[in-house]
Amino acid sequence: MSSRRRQTVAVIFGGRSVEHDVSIVTGHQIMQAFPAASYEVLPVFIARDGRWFTGEPLLNLQNFQDTDLIQRDGVQACLLSPDTRHHGLIINPLAPRFSKSVIKRIDVVFPALHGSHGEDGSLQGLLELADIPYVGCATLGSALANDKIMTKMILRQAGLPVLDDYAFTRDQWLEEPDAIIAAICEEFEFPLFIKPATLGSSIGIGRADSAELLRASIDIAANFDRRILVEPAITGGIEINCSVIGYGQRYEASTLEQPLSWDDFLSYEDKYLRGSEGMKSAERLIPAPLNPELTEHIKQITVSAFKAVDGRGIARIDYLVRPDEDEVYLNEINTMPGSLAFYLWREDGYSRSDLVEKLVALALEAYAVKRRNIYDYQTNLVELASQRGLKGGKGKR
Amino acid sequence: MLHPVLISIWLIGVWLRIYQQAQFYQIEEYMSGRYLRWLLAERARALPARPLLAWLFGIVLCILLSEETAIQRSHLVLSIAAIIAILPPPRRETKKPLIITSRVKRLLVSSGLIALLVLTAAQTWLIVSAPADNIVTISASAAIGFVCFLLAPLWLVAGNALVQPLEAAIRRRYLTQAAAVLQQINPKVIGITGSYGKTTTKQFLRDILSARYHTYATPKSYNTLMGISLAINRDLADDFRAEYFISEMGAYVEGEIERICQLTPPDIAIITEIGPQHLERFGSLENIKNAKYELIKNLPPAGVAVFNWDNPYIREMADLGYPATRLTVSRELTIDQAKARDLTWIASDIEESLSGIAFRATRVSSGENTSISANIVGAHNITNLLLCIALAYHEGMPLRDIALRVRSLRPAESRLAPRTTPAGITIINDAYSANPAGVVSALKVLGMHDAGRRLLITPGMIELGELQESENRKLGLLAAKQATDIILIGRSQTAPILAALQSTTFDQDRVQVLDSLQDAVSWYQHNLQAGDAVLFLNDLPDTY
Numbered sequence: 001m002s003s004r005r006r007q008t009v010a011v012i013f014g015g016r017s018v019e020h021d022v023s024i025v026t027g028h029q030i031m032q033a034f035p036a037a038s039y040e041v042l043p044v045f046i047a048r049d050g051r052w053f054t055g056e057p058l059l060n061l062q063n064f065q066d067t068d069l070i071q072r073d074g075v076q077a078c079l080l081s082p083d084t085r086h087h088g089l090i091i092n093p094l095a096p097r098f099s100k101s102v103i104k105r106i107d108v109v110f111p112a113l114h115g116s117h118g119e120d121g122s123l124q125g126l127l128e129l130a131d132i133p134y135v136g137c138a139t140l141g142s143a144l145a146n147d148k149i150m151t152k153m154i155l156r157q158a159g160l161p162v163l164d165d166y167a168f169t170r171d172q173w174l175e176e177p178d179a180i181i182a183a184i185c186e187e188f189e190f191p192l193f194i195k196p197a198t199l200g201s202s203i204g205i206g207r208a209d210s211a212e213l214l215r216a217s218i219d220i221a222a223n224f225d226r227r228i229l230v231e232p233a234i235t236g237g238i239e240i241n242c243s244v245i246g247y248g249q250r251y252e253a254s255t256l257e258q259p260l261s262w263d264d265f266l267s268y269e270d271k272y273l274r275g276s277e278g279m280k281s282a283e284r285l286i287p288a289p290l291n292p293e294l295t296e297h298i299k300q301i302t303v304s305a306f307k308a309v310d311g312r313g314i315a316r317i318d319y320l321v322r323p324d325e326d327e328v329y330l331n332e333i334n335t336m337p338g339s340l341a342f343y344l345w346r347e348d349g350y351s352r353s354d355l356v357e358k359l360v361a362l363a364l365e366a367y368a369v370k371r372r373n374i375y376d377y378q379t380n381l382v383e384l385a386s387q388r389g390l391k392g393g394k395g396k397r
Numbered sequence: 398m399l400h401p402v403l404i405s406i407w408l409i410g411v412w413l414r415i416y417q418q419a420q421f422y423q424i425e426e427y428m429s430g431r432y433l434r435w436l437l438a439e440r441a442r443a444l445p446a447r448p449l450l451a452w453l454f455g456i457v458l459c460i461l462l463s464e465e466t467a468i469q470r471s472h473l474v475l476s477i478a479a480i481i482a483i484l485p486p487p488r489r490e491t492k493k494p495l496i497i498t499s500r501v502k503r504l505l506v507s508s509g510l511i512a513l514l515v516l517t518a519a520q521t522w523l524i525v526s527a528p529a530d531n532i533v534t535i536s537a538s539a540a541i542g543f544v545c546f547l548l549a550p551l552w553l554v555a556g557n558a559l560v561q562p563l564e565a566a567i568r569r570r571y572l573t574q575a576a577a578v579l580q581q582i583n584p585k586v587i588g589i590t591g592s593y594g595k596t597t598t599k600q601f602l603r604d605i606l607s608a609r610y611h612t613y614a615t616p617k618s619y620n621t622l623m624g625i626s627l628a629i630n631r632d633l634a635d636d637f638r639a640e641y642f643i644s645e646m647g648a649y650v651e652g653e654i655e656r657i658c659q660l661t662p663p664d665i666a667i668i669t670e671i672g673p674q675h676l677e678r679f680g681s682l683e684n685i686k687n688a689k690y691e692l693i694k695n696l697p698p699a700g701v702a703v704f705n706w707d708n709p710y711i712r713e714m715a716d717l718g719y720p721a722t723r724l725t726v727s728r729e730l731t732i733d734q735a736k737a738r739d740l741t742w743i744a745s746d747i748e749e750s751l752s753g754i755a756f757r758a759t760r761v762s763s764g765e766n767t768s769i770s771a772n773i774v775g776a777h778n779i780t781n782l783l784l785c786i787a788l789a790y791h792e793g794m795p796l797r798d799i800a801l802r803v804r805s806l807r808p809a810e811s812r813l814a815p816r817t818t819p820a821g822i823t824i825i826n827d828a829y830s831a832n833p834a835g836v837v838s839a840l841k842v843l844g845m846h847d848a849g850r851r852l853l854i855t856p857g858m859i860e861l862g863e864l865q866e867s868e869n870r871k872l873g874l875l876a877a878k879q880a881t882d883i884i885l886i887g888r889s890q891t892a893p894i895l896a897a898l899q900s901t902t903f904d905q906d907r908v909q910v911l912d913s914l915q916d917a918v919s920w921y922q923h924n925l926q927a928g929d930a931v932l933f934l935n936d937l938p939d940t941y
Contacts, residue, residue: 049632049636067616067617068631070631071631094635174797174798174801204805216770216804219800219801219804219805220804220805222801223608223801223802223804223805224805
């Protein structure tokens, strides 16, 4: 038995994102995966409106059905301080009378946020400022993978297979919708998929068989993002997902799955809640029924793509595959996959606790690597400037 | 001589019953009159059979066994009888379990104490007046326990009365705090009232305005003075971003909206629909109208009011000429009619389908217009949207931004939201205070479903006062046209619907009257299949 003290892991979930609810589920799956003997789990819940909370009641998923949860005894406001010396949460920051704020030190942060303000590099930026190790992709990888337009640009550059697309902004759409429709119809044939650039799951995504539906779908997508892309819908293809973990030189791709949908497109609830309990056989095929060569090919693409976006920690990469033609198209990279793709890693011999511990280890490794960078570089510039005065003499009279 | 075990059992029983009854007291919003009326409406509630029988049986058994030497045995028999009597009734599925708020805690403590006091006082009196320890005194002791048990609702009511001064003080502090928060944040306040459509319109408006302004709306259907102040204290405090605050104002009596307006003085008012909702509590439609008009009266002269012109009562309000800026909307008038009557916005080219509504919204004075489509069903939502469009435009949002945002609106929770189960059955849920206008829309939506059977599950409409019977008759007649199968829940209040159905050619074999929602759900789960549709109309509270 290790004599090392228990590590404090802050699991951050909820968030200012349309995937708020899914994140609550993922967050709880992660918190439960940590063995209590070696980790102290600290729940950090970001409400829909962006307020931060921590406390015992947040450890129980049942409590999230209560709309007044944040007012319960034991739930306290908190914030993650960007000040490196705090190295953790400030609980009860604007302490009212008869209470005080305290600092709760954190060893490692496990972001379980999906989508905006969490999976997109923004939270990662805060954690970089705070100088706390954290699980998952860093700022750059998160931001790149979060944006489908950017992801595809990078992957094209890296020679990986992605579909062509037509990308534009909401302002362009509001200015000249007819020109955009014409350009899309010129370039592609129906059916088409319309996607907000940065949304995960299926929210805001539409499929159009006609110009009229295309307009309606773009209208909806434009409510969720400033950047929109349209791509051809591959007919006769199947969806294949593959997860990847790793950092530095060592990456590992998981068993492949083929998610099944009873409708021709996954509805939102489908994507996350299926397969959580005994539905495995009905909702997804694991391993996916592909020949060994194609399977291996997809695993290789998965690792290459994750490296290309400077990935670290974990991701689930989604593909469209036409097995008979050996065609593979990379669809998107989710740097915080729902349920952490536990169900895939189980096939590769990782238990839930193995997986979260592995990810924590990778976070600490990345943190150590970052230490090799020099951030403090002393010069006598300020001394000189104060002696000579600033250029232009603005500061001097 | 005291019988501590027996007395303790009854005391626990009293407490348990207080706890059980608190759920219903809470549903009746701590209104003692309403709660006691509910309680006395059915014998089983006021005088439950099992406790009565267990207690009587215990007493009879004691008398049969009565011998001077058997006092210990009597004690035992009566104690066992008491335990059987106080065992909580089997738990039914409850839609609204008791929510343990601070107020409920105070209520439980005070009524528990009153019960303890009464029981102890009565037992003490018994000992003092009849010191002999015999079958008579022990039976009397059990009788006191039983009566205290039966009277648990009374202790609850008394407990509530006892904490009233405290509750009032807490409420005052809460209101003062909320008023201070609102003053500090200083958003533009939009008040929404109406007999129905308030919550839906509020959520639409919040979502539309949010595309440009930081907008906060009271959650769910919080629409009472305390609900609104709770929302302000909990969610608006310290949020200096808020530019608009949307306050849904409900009313059961005149003066209620006036009080809410004092807490959240409106700059903008929206009146959605006026109809016989809660007629029972108001007395007359005239009273309802007066109550809703309180919102307009509380606007400053420079304020803005948005009226649903299609509703005759609201039209009268608009015609009163206050305030100067009045936005009126209609989905019934043509552009020429609207121009002649000086309306602000109209809807035309209305299309309705199972997937949503579409129409053209036109600003009457300038002719500026846009096509609007939303994935929201129900014709009444066209009016709700039009009210929001009129206001959002007035507040400076470009029409195209409004139209864009409307595309992504979703129906409010439990309000006419169709969804398909994995088994392929379409569920249309309108499980929230059904009202005459909503019922028409909802049944039309059901009627549009032409793939399979169309099942209506409803307990009918309530709280419509003298109009209740005729409105439910209308519901029956309409249902006969739109549904293929009908399940009525509860016999008494659905009688007018059944009568109406029997007067039509509707196949009577396809009408059933069941006792509970659970029965109805299990029926449809066993009898419907992929392609069929179910409409849930009005989910009654547990007290019905």
